[in-house]
Amino acid sequence: MKMLYLAVLTVALGFNASAAELGGKLEPMFDQHCSECHDADARKGGLDLTALKWTPDDIENLQQWTKVFDKVERGEMPPKKRERPAAQLSRAFLKTLGDELHGHSRRKQQTEGRVVYRRLNRTEYVHTVHDLLGIDTPLRDLLPEDGTAGGFDNIGAALNLSAVHLERYLEAADLALRESTVTSPRPESKKIRTDYNETWHDWMSPGFQHNQWAHSPEGLLAIRWNGGNGPHGELGAWSPPVPDARYRFRIRAKGMIDKSGPNAHPSHATRPDRHIILKVALADWPRTGLTFGNTYFEMSPTEFREFTYEARVPRGKTLWLSPYRTVPELPDERAMVAGICAVIEWVEIEGPLQEEWPPLGHRLLYGDLPLQPADPKTPGKNLRVVSTQPEADARRLLAAFLPKVFRRPVSEDEINEPLALVKEQMAKGRRFDEALRAAYKMALCSPHFLFLQEKPGPLEDHALAARLSYGLWGTAPDEELTALAAQKKLRDPAVVRAQTERLLGSPMAKRFTQNFLGSWLNLRDIDFTQPDTKLYPEFEQYLQQSMVAETERFFEEMLSQNLGVRNIVHSDFAMLNERLAEHYGIPGVKGEQVRKVNLAADSRRGGFLTQGAVLKVSANGTTTSPVVRGAYVLDRILGTPPDPPPKNVPAIEPDIRGATTIREQLDKHRNQAACAGCHAKLDPPGFALENYDVTGRWRTVYRAIPDSAKDKVVTIPGTDVRYYTQGKPVDPSFAMADGRAFKDVDEFKQIVLADPQQLARCVTEKLIVHLTGAPIQFADREVIEAIVQRAAPGKYGLRTLLHEVIQSRIFTHK
Numbered sequence: 001m002k003m004l005y006l007a008v009l010t011v012a013l014g015f016n017a018s019a020a021e022l023g024g025k026l027e028p029m030f031d032q033h034c035s036e037c038h039d040a041d042a043r044k045g046g047l048d049l050t051a052l053k054w055t056p057d058d059i060e061n062l063q064q065w066t067k068v069f070d071k072v073e074r075g076e077m078p079p080k081k082r083e084r085p086a087a088q089l090s091r092a093f094l095k096t097l098g099d100e101l102h103g104h105s106r107r108k109q110q111t112e113g114r115v116v117y118r119r120l121n122r123t124e125y126v127h128t129v130h131d132l133l134g135i136d137t138p139l140r141d142l143l144p145e146d147g148t149a150g151g152f153d154n155i156g157a158a159l160n161l162s163a164v165h166l167e168r169y170l171e172a173a174d175l176a177l178r179e180s181t182v183t184s185p186r187p188e189s190k191k192i193r194t195d196y197n198e199t200w201h202d203w204m205s206p207g208f209q210h211n212q213w214a215h216s217p218e219g220l221l222a223i224r225w226n227g228g229n230g231p232h233g234e235l236g237a238w239s240p241p242v243p244d245a246r247y248r249f250r251i252r253a254k255g256m257i258d259k260s261g262p263n264a265h266p267s268h269a270t271r272p273d274r275h276i277i278l279k280v281a282l283a284d285w286p287r288t289g290l291t292f293g294n295t296y297f298e299m300s301p302t303e304f305r306e307f308t309y310e311a312r313v314p315r316g317k318t319l320w321l322s323p324y325r326t327v328p329e330l331p332d333e334r335a336m337v338a339g340i341c342a343v344i345e346w347v348e349i350e351g352p353l354q355e356e357w358p359p360l361g362h363r364l365l366y367g368d369l370p371l372q373p374a375d376p377k378t379p380g381k382n383l384r385v386v387s388t389q390p391e392a393d394a395r396r397l398l399a400a401f402l403p404k405v406f407r408r409p410v411s412e413d414e415i416n417e418p419l420a421l422v423k424e425q426m427a428k429g430r431r432f433d434e435a436l437r438a439a440y441k442m443a444l445c446s447p448h449f450l451f452l453q454e455k456p457g458p459l460e461d462h463a464l465a466a467r468l469s470y471g472l473w474g475t476a477p478d479e480e481l482t483a484l485a486a487q488k489k490l491r492d493p494a495v496v497r498a499q500t501e502r503l504l505g506s507p508m509a510k511r512f513t514q515n516f517l518g519s520w521l522n523l524r525d526i527d528f529t530q531p532d533t534k535l536y537p538e539f540e541q542y543l544q545q546s547m548v549a550e551t552e553r554f555f556e557e558m559l560s561q562n563l564g565v566r567n568i569v570h571s572d573f574a575m576l577n578e579r580l581a582e583h584y585g586i587p588g589v590k591g592e593q594v595r596k597v598n599l600a601a602d603s604r605r606g607g608f609l610t611q612g613a614v615l616k617v618s619a620n621g622t623t624t625s626p627v628v629r630g631a632y633v634l635d636r637i638l639g640t641p642p643d644p645p646p647k648n649v650p651a652i653e654p655d656i657r658g659a660t661t662i663r664e665q666l667d668k669h670r671n672q673a674a675c676a677g678c679h680a681k682l683d684p685p686g687f688a689l690e691n692y693d694v695t696g697r698w699r700t701v702y703r704a705i706p707d708s709a710k711d712k713v714v715t716i717p718g719t720d721v722r723y724y725t726q727g728k729p730v731d732p733s734f735a736m737a738d739g740r741a742f743k744d745v746d747e748f749k750q751i752v753l754a755d756p757q758q759l760a761r762c763v764t765e766k767l768i769v770h771l772t773g774a775p776i777q778f779a780d781r782e783v784i785e786a787i788v789q790r791a792a793p794g795k796y797g798l799r800t801l802l803h804e805v806i807q808s809r810i811f812t813h814k
Contacts, residue, residue: 022054022100029093033078033085056104066778069097074640079677105779113456113814115774118156120450120470121146123515127475129172129444132404133180134360136246136312142172151636152519154773166445173444177437180361182371183383186354187245193348196220222256222341223323245352249309249319252345253278255299276301277542277579277592278342279324280309282317296324296542298578298592304345310353321347324542364404365440366433367397385433394422394436401440406448407476408462409486418442452773454814461485464812468496471771471806472503474511493807500806504559504799513552513559520766521608521636522617523548529621531694535703535724538583539695546580547612547696549594554611557596559802564795565759568637570749571606573598583612583697604698609637609689610745612696619694626662626686633685638752639762642682661702661728663687680737687734688748702727760788760796767805783810 030038030049037044040051047064056062071077073094078085085093108114120128122143130136144165147158255276281294297307313319323342358366366385374382387393398418402410418439425435443449452470454463465477465485477485481499489495503509518524526548531539553575558567574586576597581589584605589597599606608614618632619625635641666683693699704727706713713725734748735741742748752759764784765776776784787804794800805811 022096025096026093029072029085029089032089033082054100056101062101062104065097066101069094069101101778102782105777109777109779109813111456113454114777114780114810115454115772115814116156117454118154118452118773119159119161120452121154121159124154124470124474125172125450127473127511129176131475132361133176133364135176135179137176137179137244139172139176142175143168148519150641150769150775151522152769152773153524154515154519154770155775156773157775161450169445169450170441173441176444177365177440180359180365181385181433181437182358182362184381185383186357187352189351189353191348191350193346195346196344220343220345222258222343223321244312244314245354246310246312247349247351248353249280249311250348250350251278251280251297251307251309251321252304252347253297253299253307253321254304254343254345255301255323256341256343257301258341276340276342277324278307279320279322279542280307281320282311282313283320294541294545296545296592299323299342304343313351319347319349324540364401365397365436367393367400369393384431385436387432390426390432390435391419391423394432394439395419397436398422398439402443404476405443406446406453407466407482408453414448456814458491458813461488461490463814464490464496467772467811468499468503468806472500472512473506473508474515475508496806497803500803504802510552513555516767516770517552517555519770520763521551521614522632523551523613525617526613528617529619529694531616531621534705535622536693536695536697537723538697543579543583543612543695544616546577546594547616549577550575550580551608551611551613553594554608558798560799562794562797562799564756564797565763565801566753566756566795567607568759568763569607569609569752571599574603574605574611580612583695585698604691604745607749609633609749610692610696615689615692615696616694618689621694623662624690624692624694626666626683626690627679628686629689630682630684630686633689634681636766637762638685638758639765640681640758642678645678661731662690663731684734684736684742685748687732688742688745690730690732691745699730701729756796757788757792760791760801761785763798764788764801764805767802768810771805771811780810783808 034049038047038049040048047068049068052064052068053061054065056065068077072090122140122145125143126139129139144162146153147155147160149155149158152158255278257276276299278297278299279294280297293311295309297305299305309319321342321344323340356363369385369387371383372386373379374384395415398415399410402414402418406414421439421442422432422435425438426432430438452463452466454467459467462477462482462485465481468490469475469477469481480502481490484490484495484499490499504512514523526544533539554571557563557573557575563571573596574584575594576584576586576589577592577594578590579592580594581587581597586597586599586603586605604610615629618629620628631642666679691698691700693703703724706725713723732745732748733741733743736751740751742751761784764787765780768780768784769775787801787808788796790804791797791800
């Protein structure tokens with residue numbers, strides 16, 4: 001059997017001496033511990049080692065061999081119930097196969113680079129164009145969705161380029177250039193204030209007025225909460241009479257509890273000191289009824305406060321103000337009589353806001369060239385840029401524009417190509433400014449703009465500047481980075497470290513937080529599901545916004561204070577505001593501001609694992625699944641992503657009536673031989689989090705939809721509004737695949753915290769993927785291990801890990 005297996009394996013590995021030598025070295029492990037389950041007859045898990053060739057240039061083949069290595073290294077294969085290989089045999093096998101995998105990976109990196117030629121994703125494209133031209137014109141929705149890999153949306157291999165992309169890039173460039181071009185005199189900025197006293201709404205019909213408005217003691221307009229049923233109960237304060245522009249709004253308001261209505265909401269009516277949230281938004285009433293740009297302010301119940309809101313207001317959109325619920329919605333018939341009110345004293349509008357004229361984008365495109373009316377009969381209208389020496393001006397402007405767009409110096413030939421287009425367009429009768437915009441449009445659709453330009457080996461300075469800037473700011477390098485690149489100073493580790501600190505200290509680093517967490521923790525899918533309003537009536541958008549802010553602020557606290565990776569799993573603090581603290585059952589937190597709050601020793605919070613945003617994106621809108629959450633924790637937190645499920649195994653359908661718990665359903669599922677192995681890894685972290693519902697709220701029993709009118713249901717106190725019934729008890733206890741048992745999330749955390757190196761390894765890998773735009777490769781492993789070891793004395797501080805990644809070969813080489 002041994003010689004036969006070796007012969008088959010050698011043939012499978014490839015018909016050459018090196019493959020035969022490799023086969024001979026791997027044969028003892030395969031023959032003694034693998035052949036029984038993974039030959040041509042058994043094929044357990046779909047793996048036949050006798051047919052597995054050594055063709056690592058084939059990505060699927062390479063992944064299969066890497067999987068074999070990882071399974072043996074982690075002790076998952078052979079299975080626990082089988083005879084364990086001798087330590088010496090395992091070491092020899094892993095060294096032989098590991099050396100081959102590493103050697104192949106390293107050779108490929110040296111000749112081709114580890115990062116494939118990649119384009120800007122949508123977020124990077126929009127940031128780059130906005131920052132280049134100084135505009136905030138909506139462009140994102142013009143572009144197709146980006147592909148993702150491993151949760152990241154900046155992986156070169158997943159960012160394809162199609163004819164649709166090219167068409168949309170042309171549209172986006174055209175729109176951005178038009179929006180950046182001045183065609184009228186500087187708009188006059190004005191301030192307009194509207195006072196909202198009771199006479200403002202005296203004209204309304206008595207019935208409508210009674211429902212929508214209340215009377216405040218000050219004689220001012222008081223808007224009732226509408227029970228979650230818009231648009232009534234909202235104030236359309238203003239609609240701009242001019243084209244799209246940015247405006248600043250100042251609102252003076254306070255909260256009020258109106259007890260005159262028949263259905264004043266008990267949770268507020270019994271607490272007159274309770275703060276009420278003012279929702280400020282832009283709305284598309286009455287065309288679609290949609291609001292966007294929602295911002296929330298906390299109104300005092302005792303005094304007026306001033307709030308400032310700044311936004312770009314598209315033509316036809318309206319500023320809307322309303323008191324916002326932080327309590328369950330009410331049915332339609334109860335709308336506008338819930339007792340929650342916003343008292344508006346005045347609203348002030350200032351704008352259009354334009355600090356510089358001509359704006360940044362116009363100056364970049366046209367320099368100081370004069371503006372003249374297209375028609376002398378209408379001065380002050382339809383202005384256009386004119387030139388008395390169009391070829392010389394076009395060359396000068398292109399020479400300034402192209403290096404910013406291409407993120408590097410440009411050659412004369414690269415200037416001459418768009419210049420030829422300008423001359424060609426003018427020869428066809430187009431105006432100078434139109435011809436110049438055609439050349440700019442060509443540049444913004446060029447591969448030199450759309451793709452990051454990197455060559456195998458050490459990155460040259462401008463490419464390194466781009467990698468650093470896109471990694472931390474999501475946009476092109478600024479003037480300081482560009483100047484350092486031109487001076488070839490970015491090869492100096494001290495300079496790179498100083499620039500990393502500068503970029504992290506900028507408000508622009510907020511983009512790093514949002515982009516990285518959007519991929520690593522999947523926060524970009526926070527809106528993907530909405531909790532069922534009957535099962536989770538307390539959930540609302542202000543709470544969700546607070547959840548996202550909590551996770552982002554927690555990450556920023558870890559980064560700014562260089563906190564160790566143990567905080568990913570458990571911390572003695574959380575970032576909370578009053579709404580979030582109330583949701584979590586943490587007393588003593590007041591106000592809308594998210595800030596650091598020390599947690600009690602027995603708190604059920606602390607770390608990313610128990611944050612509402614993380615718990616929401618790892619669940620659906622109805623139920624939690626230990627399988628889904630388990631896969632999330634294994635991949636995002638522990639860095640050991642599970643294998644994909646077999647194609648012929650159906651998903652478990654949740655029982656929202658509460659007759660069967662998810663544990664009871666999974667017990668049956670795990671009894672299937674094809675499922676048991678994976679679930680031994682998936683289920684433990686998922687069950688550890690089972691005390692947290694889909695909104696991140698702590699629970700000891702499941703909620704269920706009432707099956708009949710006889711079921712005991714939860715209602716709003718003082719009303720007959722039916723929501724959910726209490727179901728079966730939650731049981732979070734389980735055992736890890738290695739047999740270590742835990743009874744709840746706290747004990748599970750302690751098991752995970754016993755291996756902080758793995759947490760550091762995972763977050764290092766995620767940082768590498770985000771910063772380079774490429775997945776982890778086998779040759780990266782030795783670099784990652786070195787990074788983790790160097791960070792150990794500082795307890796694997798997050799800022800330390802980030803600096804180590806940026807200083808590493810992985811970051812500084814293609």
